[in-house]
Amino acid sequence: xxxxxxxxxxxxHRHGTVVSLRxxxxxxxxxxxxxxxxxxxxxxxxxxxxxxxxMAPASGTVRILGNDPLDAGSGVREALGxxxxxxxxxxxxxxxxxxxxxxxxxxxxRVTYRARRDRLLALTRLAPFLDRxxxxxxxxxYKKLALSVALLHEPKVLLLDEPxxxxxxxxxxxxxxxLYEFAARDMAILVTTSYMDEAARCGRVGLLHQGAMxxxxxxxxxxxxxxxxxxxxxxxxxxxxxxxALDPVLSDLGDAVVAVTPLGMGLxxxxxxxxxxxxxxxxxxxxxxxxxAPPGFEDLFLSRVAAAPHAxxxx
Amino acid sequence: MNTxxxxxxxxxxxxxxxxHAVRNVTFQVPQGEIFGYxxxxxxxxxxxxxxxxxxxxxxxxxxxxxxxxxxxxxxAVKRGIGxxxxxxxxxxxxxxxENLxxxxxxYGLAGRTLRTRIDDGLAEVGLVPFxxxxxxxxxxxxxxxxxxxxxxxxxxxxLFLDEPTAGVDPAARRQFLDIVRRRVRQGTTVFLxxxxxxxAEYCRRVGLMVQGRLVALxxxxxxxxxxxxxxxxxxxxxxxxxxxxxxxxxxxxxxxQHFGAGLRVRTSLxxxxxxxxxxxxxxxxxxxxxxxxxxxVFRALxxxxxx
Numbered sequence: 001x002x003x004x005x006x007x008x009x010x011x012x013h014r015h016g017t018v019v020s021l022r023x024x025x026x027x028x029x030x031x032x033x034x035x036x037x038x039x040x041x042x043x044x045x046x047x048x049x050x051x052x053x054x055m056a057p058a059s060g061t062v063r064i065l066g067n068d069p070l071d072a073g074s075g076v077r078e079a080l081g082x083x084x085x086x087x088x089x090x091x092x093x094x095x096x097x098x099x100x101x102x103x104x105x106x107x108x109x110r111v112t113y114r115a116r117r118d119r120l121l122a123l124t125r126l127a128p129f130l131d132r133x134x135x136x137x138x139x140x141x142y143k144k145l146a147l148s149v150a151l152l153h154e155p156k157v158l159l160l161d162e163p164x165x166x167x168x169x170x171x172x173x174x175x176x177x178x179l180y181e182f183a184a185r186d187m188a189i190l191v192t193t194s195y196m197d198e199a200a201r202c203g204r205v206g207l208l209h210q211g212a213m214x215x216x217x218x219x220x221x222x223x224x225x226x227x228x229x230x231x232x233x234x235x236x237x238x239x240x241x242x243x244x245a246l247d248p249v250l251s252d253l254g255d256a257v258v259a260v261t262p263l264g265m266g267l268x269x270x271x272x273x274x275x276x277x278x279x280x281x282x283x284x285x286x287x288x289x290x291x292x293a294p295p296g297f298e299d300l301f302l303s304r305v306a307a308a309p310h311a312x313x314x315x
Numbered sequence: 316m317n318t319x320x321x322x323x324x325x326x327x328x329x330x331x332x333x334x335h336a337v338r339n340v341t342f343q344v345p346q347g348e349i350f351g352y353x354x355x356x357x358x359x360x361x362x363x364x365x366x367x368x369x370x371x372x373x374x375x376x377x378x379x380x381x382x383x384x385x386x387x388x389x390x391a392v393k394r395g396i397g398x399x400x401x402x403x404x405x406x407x408x409x410x411x412x413e414n415l416x417x418x419x420x421x422y423g424l425a426g427r428t429l430r431t432r433i434d435d436g437l438a439e440v441g442l443v444p445f446x447x448x449x450x451x452x453x454x455x456x457x458x459x460x461x462x463x464x465x466x467x468x469x470x471x472x473x474l475f476l477d478e479p480t481a482g483v484d485p486a487a488r489r490q491f492l493d494i495v496r497r498r499v500r501q502g503t504t505v506f507l508x509x510x511x512x513x514x515a516e517y518c519r520r521v522g523l524m525v526q527g528r529l530v531a532l533x534x535x536x537x538x539x540x541x542x543x544x545x546x547x548x549x550x551x552x553x554x555x556x557x558x559x560x561x562x563x564x565x566x567x568x569x570x571x572q573h574f575g576a577g578l579r580v581r582t583s584l585x586x587x588x589x590x591x592x593x594x595x596x597x598x599x600x601x602x603x604x605x606x607x608x609x610x611x612v613f614r615a616l617x618x619x620x621x622x
Contacts (some may be wrong), residue, residue: 036485040455040482138356165481168355169610170617173572180573184556195483197513202577219575220551234536244500259489260518262349262496264535294606296513298485305486 003066005030005157005188011060013046013211017190020046022211023060028190030156035202036192037297041241043211044192045085048161051190052082064157081155082172085162087146091135095126095145098134099152111256113152123178140171147178158182160191164198166286176201190207199297214304226295227301228258229276234266234289243267249282259302270299319382321346321504322367326376326522328432329362336362338527344520346472349495349505351515353609354524355617360508363524364475369393381472394422397471399462399479407451411442411461414450422469428445436464440494455616456487463494474498476507480514492517512609523613525620535609543568543581543611550593551577551601561596568609577601581611 001131006029014019020043023117024191029032032185035046049055050062053069053076067074099120103113121127124144127136134145143163150158160179164172183189183203191202199205200219207214212272215222234241250257256275261268271279276292281292322344328336337359340397344350354360367380369389380387381395407415415433417519424432437443445453450461459479466474480488493553499505507518515521516535523531523538531538552558555573562580563569570581577600582589590602 020444038374039484039487140356166510168358169512169613170355172510173614177573180555193511195511196485203576260488261492262499262519264516268516298488298513302483302489307513 001084001290002104004028005064005065006034006061006159006190006191007061007129008047008051009061010064010149011047011050012058013043013050013055014058015046020211021050021057024208024211024213026206026213026216028157029187030196031183031186033179033189033191033203035199035203035205036190036208037193037194037196037199037205038208038214038301040194042194042208044194044208047208048082048084048159048192048209051159052080052084053077058064078153079156081153081158083146083158083160083163084149084202085150085165087143089134089142090145092133094131094133095137096130097146098145102149103152108152108224116152116154120151124148125174138171140167140174143167143171143175144178147175151182156187158187158189160189162192162194164193164195172198174211194295197299205297208306209295209301209305213306214301222297223295226300227273228270228295228297228299229273230293230295231269231271231276231279231283232263232266232291232293233283235266235271246283246286246288246307249286252284253279259299267294270295273284318345320344321381322350322583323349324363324367324376325378325400326368327363327373327378328375328558329359329366330372330374335527337366337373340524340559341376342522342529342532344504346504347499347502347518349499349507351513351518352506352508352524353510353515353613358524359527364477364508366476367392368396368398370575372468373606389427389598394469395471397466397469397474398477399466399475400477405450405458405462405465407546408449410447410449411453411464412437412443412446414461415442415464418465424469432468432470436468436582439497440464441490441554454487455558456482456483457490459483459487460494463491467498472503472505473506476505478509478511478514479507481509481511485561512613515609521609523616525617530616530620531612536578538609539607542615543607545578545581545583546586546589547581547605547607547611548575548589548593549577549601549603549605550580551595551603552597554597558596558600565592570614572614579605581607587601 006028008024008026011024038044041291055072061295062069063077064076067076069076099117126144164175178191204218206216256272258270280290324340324342327340352360366373367378368583369385369392380392383391385392387468412433415436419429419432422545442460480491490616509515520534522529523524555578558578559571562571567584568582572579593600593602
């Protein structure tokens with residue numbers, strides 16, 4: 001087993017009195033697309049900053065390609081691509097000028113720069129916008145330019161902090177396609193997201209909750225470990241009150257109902273698996289169409305929070 | 316119940332110079348609906364919302380909001396609507412109750428009415444114990460509920476929500492949705508914009524904007540059936556590139572996307588034939604049924620528009 005490209009071992013960190021990481025351990029191998037998934041304030045950004053060597057942990061070990069990211073002489077910085085959440089490009093420079101500027105910072109020679117620029121522009125489909133000012137780019141295009149800048153020096157390890165936040169679904173899917181491409185070239189990629197549903201896109205997922213790892217595995221394995229059952233309940237048309245009739249049924253099921261959320265014309269209900277057949281029968285008798293649906297990562301996240309030994313009350 | 320639509324938008328357009336941000340948009344939203352308005356960055360979503368909130372005049376067409384022409388009576392419309400965005404604006408150095416007091420006052424509420432509304436609002440969003448806490452010291456999920464209470468303090472019949480649950484803790488998100496659902500059942504209408512296709516699934520109907528035009532409108536199920544036909548499969552394979560290349564020449568394969576540890580494939584092939592085709596290419600592959608998503612719809616429609 002080769003040394004992982006990114007390794008964190010029992011890392012603790014705090015900002016003033018606020019504890020941001022509580023014993024976080026993880027490893028990302030070359031070629032792996034690892035997703036650190038959790039809500040705002042879960043500690044995602046702190047973890048990335050520690051990996052990027054922007055700050056030091058209170059305790060624990062952080063290693064990038066076996067080296068301490070705080071050690072500037074180790075070549076770690078050169079091996080790292082880091083895209084923070086608010087990536088500052090020069091708004092009054094064009095796409096091409098921004099790329100050129102950062103290429104100069106990385107001391108790329110002219111020929112290398114040209115070749116990499118052209119490849120990145122082709123991959124990101126930004127070539128037609130070469131002369132557009134960065135300020136005038138859409139959110140998705142801006143992120144793709146920021147990503148290109150982070151990739152100019154061909155890092156072995158890529159750290160992306162919420163690259164898809166605020167980006168529309170189509171551009172988001174394109175960003176993921178880019179990440180798959182780079183992972184296929186043996187880059188180790190660690191990406192954070194607060195969009196729970198994006199966990200399914202990662203090769204391996206760490207669910208982060210209040211600075212600690214709640215669960216970590218492949219998306220398929222995580223979903224397979226979900227204990228409850230998700231039901232999609234469709235009512236036959238009707239007005240906004242169509243789901244009111246289900247209230248008595250749901251109340252009768254009591255604790256067996258874990259969660260109820262609106263879903264199109266009906267409801268999405270998470271029930272304890274032991275009560276699945278009873279719930280299905282009752283809801284069908286009430287005139288609904290009921291079918292089982294795959295669980296989402298949000299369901300998974302909440303069930304893991306509830307099962308955590310020191311589950312903290314989320315106010 | 317009032318049967319006139321809460322939103323009645325007819326041939327709405329807005330130009331900025333030669334740029335058509337919104338073109339001939341027409342839709343209605345009946346009372347008590349959660350209506351989702353989706354679109355790419357720059358597709359005209361925000362422009363539409365600004366018009367509907369009375370912040371921007373339309374260049375053409377008209378929009379009746381709560382029965383009033385928003386182009387002519389923007390102030391009347393503003394008083395009847397509530398607005399909450401992901402980047403909600405709260406006063407961090409005021410307490411929770413003071414925030415509500417401020418927003419209620421801005422809507423012309425005063426005296427006993429305002430006090431009652433604040434008490435009811437705090438109870439509705441479950442924040443009575445937090446009433447005297449400084450807003451800045453509260454976690455994101457709580458602040459989000461304060462913002463919701465603010466947007467509801469004047470009892471608007473129409474509530475605009477802009478990506479309201481992005482980034483919040485899943486538990487807080489469920490509580491938030493539960494409050495919204497209760498409101499909707501009491502007759503409030505919700506106009507929701509989001510990039511978060513999970514959120515869009517809550518909506519009774521969804522409208523999708525591409526380059527200033529409303530290109531699709533219907534329930535999530537209708538949109539999937541219409542614009543993303545076929546069945547969706549999650550194919551687990553180590554040979555994503557080979558399979559993608561092979562699928563691209565098969566007309567029965569409607570869409571292929573790299574996804575997690577494999578591919579997401581939408582096809583018109585019957586399950587058995589599809590599974591057989593996959594296993595011929597990669598005997599170790601796994602084939603599991605997946606649900607069509609609004610993202611499939613979104614991608615299909617944007618691709619159509621590009622052609």
